[in-house]
Amino acid sequence: MKSTLLVGALLAVATTTSAFAQSIKLADVAELSGGGATVGTNWKNGIDLAIEEINAKGGVLGRKLEVTHADSQSNPGVARAQVQKALDAEPYVLLGPGYSGSVKVTAPLAAEAGIAQIMGGEAAELTQAGNKFLFRTSFGQQSSMPKVARYINGELKAKTVAVVWVNNDFGRGGRDVVSKELERLGSKVVADLSTEAGQADFAADVGKIKAANPDAVFIYLNEEESARILKELKRQGVTAPLMGETTLIGQKVIELAGDAANGARGHVGLTTDAPVDLIKAFREKFSKKYNYVPDHNGLKGYLAVYMVKATTEKMGKVDPKKFADTLHGLTIKASEEPGILMDVTVSDTGDLDRQSFLVEVVEGKQVVKQVLPKLN
Amino acid sequence: MSNLFDLLVAGLATGAIYALVAVGFTLLWQTSQTINFAQGEFVMLPAFLMLAAMHVGAPFWLAIILGILLSMILLGLAFKMLLVDPMMRHGVLPLAIATMALAIGIKEAVKQFFSAEASPFPSIVPTGDISILGYAVSLQSIGVLVVAILAVVGLTTLLSRTSLGHQMQAAAQNPTVARIIGVPVERMILLTFVINAFLVALASLLITPIYLAKFSSGEVLGQAAFIAAIVGGFNQVRGAIAGGLLIGVLDNLAAAYVSTQYRAAVPMIFLIVVILFRPQGLLGRAEERTV
Numbered sequence: 001m002k003s004t005l006l007v008g009a010l011l012a013v014a015t016t017t018s019a020f021a022q023s024i025k026l027a028d029v030a031e032l033s034g035g036g037a038t039v040g041t042n043w044k045n046g047i048d049l050a051i052e053e054i055n056a057k058g059g060v061l062g063r064k065l066e067v068t069h070a071d072s073q074s075n076p077g078v079a080r081a082q083v084q085k086a087l088d089a090e091p092y093v094l095l096g097p098g099y100s101g102s103v104k105v106t107a108p109l110a111a112e113a114g115i116a117q118i119m120g121g122e123a124a125e126l127t128q129a130g131n132k133f134l135f136r137t138s139f140g141q142q143s144s145m146p147k148v149a150r151y152i153n154g155e156l157k158a159k160t161v162a163v164v165w166v167n168n169d170f171g172r173g174g175r176d177v178v179s180k181e182l183e184r185l186g187s188k189v190v191a192d193l194s195t196e197a198g199q200a201d202f203a204a205d206v207g208k209i210k211a212a213n214p215d216a217v218f219i220y221l222n223e224e225e226s227a228r229i230l231k232e233l234k235r236q237g238v239t240a241p242l243m244g245e246t247t248l249i250g251q252k253v254i255e256l257a258g259d260a261a262n263g264a265r266g267h268v269g270l271t272t273d274a275p276v277d278l279i280k281a282f283r284e285k286f287s288k289k290y291n292y293v294p295d296h297n298g299l300k301g302y303l304a305v306y307m308v309k310a311t312t313e314k315m316g317k318v319d320p321k322k323f324a325d326t327l328h329g330l331t332i333k334a335s336e337e338p339g340i341l342m343d344v345t346v347s348d349t350g351d352l353d354r355q356s357f358l359v360e361v362v363e364g365k366q367v368v369k370q371v372l373p374k375l376n
Numbered sequence: 377m378s379n380l381f382d383l384l385v386a387g388l389a390t391g392a393i394y395a396l397v398a399v400g401f402t403l404l405w406q407t408s409q410t411i412n413f414a415q416g417e418f419v420m421l422p423a424f425l426m427l428a429a430m431h432v433g434a435p436f437w438l439a440i441i442l443g444i445l446l447s448m449i450l451l452g453l454a455f456k457m458l459l460v461d462p463m464m465r466h467g468v469l470p471l472a473i474a475t476m477a478l479a480i481g482i483k484e485a486v487k488q489f490f491s492a493e494a495s496p497f498p499s500i501v502p503t504g505d506i507s508i509l510g511y512a513v514s515l516q517s518i519g520v521l522v523v524a525i526l527a528v529v530g531l532t533t534l535l536s537r538t539s540l541g542h543q544m545q546a547a548a549q550n551p552t553v554a555r556i557i558g559v560p561v562e563r564m565i566l567l568t569f570v571i572n573a574f575l576v577a578l579a580s581l582l583i584t585p586i587y588l589a590k591f592s593s594g595e596v597l598g599q600a601a602f603i604a605a606i607v608g609g610f611n612q613v614r615g616a617i618a619g620g621l622l623i624g625v626l627d628n629l630a631a632a633y634v635s636t637q638y639r640a641a642v643p644m645i646f647l648i649v650v651i652l653f654r655p656q657g658l659l660g661r662a663e664e665r666t667v
Binding site: 032033034037038041167193194195196198199200201203204205207208210211224227228231232234235236237252255256257258259260 | 587
């Protein structure tokens with residue numbers, strides 16, 4: 001009787017363990033509170049939506065995906081602790097964080113553990129440090145800023161430019177690349193304004209822009225600060241064209257800035273307003289599930305999970321050690337994996353090549369003015 | 377020159393809001409020796425109460441009225457009766473620490489019930505410019521300044537020209553004598569808490585369209601107003617008003633002419649200088665206490 005019970009118990013444990021081992025565990029560390037809450041919440045929701053879809057269709061190689069979410073509180077120190085905790089649980093792939101500063105301090109941890117990290121940071125330096133385990137979900141600044149500078153110089157014909165940037169890794173990286181490109185093309189930076197993350201009052205900064213009287217203003221801040229400066233620019237009657245990146249013309253910025261966002265332009269690697277059928281379908285599914293229109297961070301989180309799926313299926317097995325090697329140089333076609341939304345090629349440094357868009361905010365809506373093709 | 381004028385107007389508008397909040401600090405200190413470290417969160421919360429009212433379908437004007445009334449109940453009456461009264465018996469320090477805990481509680485509650493993300497908030501003043509002395513000045517700055525000045529003038533008139541105000545001053549200056557001559561001291565103290573709640577709700581209505589409604593937005597405001605109250609004189613309403621305006625202008629000028637990175641440090645340095653050379657504040661009255 002005793003031995004029967006023992007066998008039964010062992011069988012039960014074995015069954016549970018086997019069911020447990022079936023799932024592929026992902027760990028996400030994101031900005032779920034603090035200054036980057038908009039970024040992190042969109043990213044997290046994008047991940048959850050992708051996982052729900054993939055699992056509903058039978059998972060990856062027949063195994064379900066599972067994710068744990070941890071809050072970095074938009075603080076690099078907390079992000080580092082959360083990533084260490086997540087890595088201790090030996091995930092298949094690490095997702096996040098979204099802030100470049102947090103990525104910078106967590107990337108060495110993931111690399112040391114030999115775990116691939118698919119993140120949302122856009123600072124140029126992130127993929128220039130020779131880290132073989134770090135992958136982007138969007139363009140790095142070295143890809144996007146030259147396009148921005150060309151637009152300011154060529155299309156806006158601005159001879160003088162004011163550059164407003166947020167004083168962190170993300171802002172500094174963008175400012176360095178865009179300023180260099182602008183000068184190279186012959187547009188002079190007449191005001192170089194550093195602002196603080198979480199800054200509430202932009203009256204003085206806009207005062208300085210007015211005093212410099214530039215032909216165009218390049219704004220490179222996080223979403224909430226972008227909304228505040230757009231309102232202040234309108235309040236102080238600045239009429240120069242406003243150019244930025246995704247963070248200037250995102251959905252959250254439009255919602256927060258209201259009328260003040262109209263006329264702002266930006267180069268966008270990812271937008272839910274892109275004239276691409278798969279992206280339109282994504283937007284619809286996301287809006288239906290969460291009751292709001294996602295910004296590019298929702299797309300990034302969603303794409304991160306589909307990058308995991310496509311890479312794993314390419315390998316034909318779940319092998320965390322070979323994951324990074326397989327993803328380097330991989331081209332994922334939307335015709336074969338619709339979840340990837342647009343054809344993408346991952347470089348040997350973890351950077352992406354993909355088509356992008358030039359967007360203007362018209363009457364509170366993002367309107368795509370130009371589609372810029374994939375480089376290779 | 378135009379730039380300086382813009383900075384002065386924007387600084388005065390922000391400073392007027394600091395003044396409203398700083399006046400609350402001085403009122404509570406004068407009447408009940410309460411230092412409310414949750415004052416910044418008191419400014420943040422009314423905006424969310426108004427947003428909640430709009431969320432359930434109230435028009436903006438009604439949401440404002442409901443927000444102000446609810447603030448007066450929660451941040452005036454309930455704050456006084458449920459936190460200040462029980463803690464006051466244990467001294468100023470435990471009460472100050474309790475208000476710090478309250479600040480964290482309010483922030484976390486707002487984060488939990490609304491969101492950690494910022495929300496837009498409508499402005500009571502339309503956007504656009506008007507011309508003053510040949511300079512284009514934003515209507516919003518003027519609107520904020522006018523409403524804040526009206527509130528401060530109303531408060532000082534109440535305090536200096538009405539019987540109620542005299543009773544409040546008597547209760548603040550010498551509660552024992554005030555009681556002897558028949559002033560309902562407890563009621564007067566309660567009234568100052570309600571007035572403080574009204575002022576912070578007004579500040580919330582004015583500042584949130586610019587700063588956006590966010591659970592953490594009270595941190596900067598609370599700190600700026602606290603500095604303003606000390607710089608101006610913690611025991612004088614006029615000191616708090618002057619301190620608020622001064623800090624607002626100083627902050628904007630520092631950001632423009634010193635450095636954006638060090639803008640937060642400039643009011644702090646000014647505070648240290650004032651404490652070193654005029655500890656009672658610029659317009660404050662020297663107080664002595666026996667220990």
